[in-house]
Amino acid sequence: QVQLVESGGGLVQAGGSLRLSCAASGRTFSSLAMGWFRQGAGKEREFVACIRWSGFATAYAESVKGRFTISRDNAKNMAYLQMNSLKPEDTAVYYCAASFSGYESSSPEHFASWGQGTQVTVSS
Numbered sequence: 001q002v003q004l005v006e007s008g009g010g011l012v013q014a015g016g017s018l019r020l021s022c023a024a025s026g027r028t029f030s031s032l033a034m035g036w037f038r039q040g041a042g043k044e045r046e047f048v049a050c051i052r053w054s055g056f057a058t059a060y061a062e063s064v065k066g067r068f069t070i071s072r073d074n075a076k077n078m079a080y081l082q083m084n085s086l087k088p089e090d091t092a093v094y095y096c097a098a099s100f101s102g103y104e105s106s107s108p109e110h111f112a113s114w115g116q117g118t119q120v121t122v123s124s
Contacts, residue, residue: 001026001027001113002024002025002026002027002029002032002098002113003024003025003026003113004022004023004024004096004097004098004113004114004115005022005023005096005115005116006020006021006022006094006095006096006115006116006117006118007020007021007022007023007118008020008021008118009094009118009119009120010119010120010121011121011122011123012086012120012121012122012123013122013123014086014087014088014122014123014124015085015086016086016122017082017083017084017085017086018083018086018120019080019081019082019083020036020080020081020083020094020096020118020120021078021079021080022034022036022078022079022080022081022096022115023077023078024077024078024079024098025077027098027100029074029077030053030074031053031100031102032053032098032099032100032102033050033051033052033053033098033099033101033102033103033104033105033110033111034050034051034070034072034079034096034097034098034099035047035048035049035050035051035096035097035098035099035104035105035106035110035111036048036049036050036070036079036081036094036095036096036097037094037095037097037108037111038090038092038093038094038095038120039092039093039095039117040089040091040092040093041092043092045095045108046061047061047106047107047108048060048061048064048068048081048094049061049064049068049069049070049081050070050099050104050105050106051070051071051072051079051104052102052103052104053102053103055071055072055074057103057104058070058104059104059105059106061106063089064083064090067083067084067085067086068081068082068083068084069081069082069084070082079096081094083120086120086122087122088122088123088124089122090120090122091120091121091122092119092120093117093118093119093120094117094118094119094120095114095115095116095117096114096115097111097113097114097115098111098112098113098114099111099112100112
């Protein structure tokens with residue numbers, strides 16, 4: 001098992017930036033693929049971004065390409081989501097997730113461990 005704790009959410013104006021962090025413990029972090037998902041009020045959970053265990057491959061939802069960047073630091077057991085040019089439609093609870101396969105996927109079923117989520121609110 002792996003435990004995940006997100007931080008860095010908050011309230012920001014449209015056009016602003018936030019950096020989400022995900023701290024992992026309980027399993028060799030460097031073997032895990034990491035993903036970020038989000039769920040807006042009344043909406044289903046949706047894929048945002050993911051990164052391979054090595055950090056050498058990433059994938060993004062079309063809605064965030066060019067604005068969000070996923071990264072990781074295997075020495076610190078941390079994953080990050082840098083969010084720039086935020087829009088009101090980015091408002092959601094953001095979840096960090098870990099996949100034991102080590103390889104990127106946009107499917108929530110691919111991820112076995114989840115954090116508790118952190119709220120991101122973008123005002124217009």
